[in-house]
Amino acid sequence: THGRVTPVSSKELARHNTREDAWMAIRGKVYNVTRYMDFHPGGVDELMRGVGRDATKLFDEVHAWVNYQQLLIKCFIGPLRTVVKMDS
Template identity: 55%
Template structure:
């Protein structure tokens, strides 16, 4: 079965039963194996596990970005590829925005004298 056919098959390629989640950096790092591989590209997280066998560059190339932000690597190799369309059925969600300060911490205000 080719990749296009698989994406149109109705199978849950995200592993999340169709719900999008906010992904923390810690959560992304957990998905770093060939059997469970998430990659972030431009703030969007994709479960590329089902795509592994279809990737023209092979599994090892995808594994270079497993569990991390692969934007720079992706842009170096094939910036022209429309990954949003190709991986839309694998979209897990967006990266969580880190708070500027930890909860409960006060910001010290500096004044110029």
């Protein structure tokens, strides 16, 4: 998947919520954090709180200054596709 960018729906994102298959969205970008898991300075359990969903708020609450873009550069999957609901 070198150089390929795949838009991810929140439904798809939600399917990857285990330690062995962990995706996470931060500021509209989806990352596969499975391999980062064991390197997270805050530990596995903390990182697991944010998997399978948009973890922007959690992330910012703890360490808004951390340069995740650089740390996760090889883990980037694609933009989080947001669905606009036409019905009320």
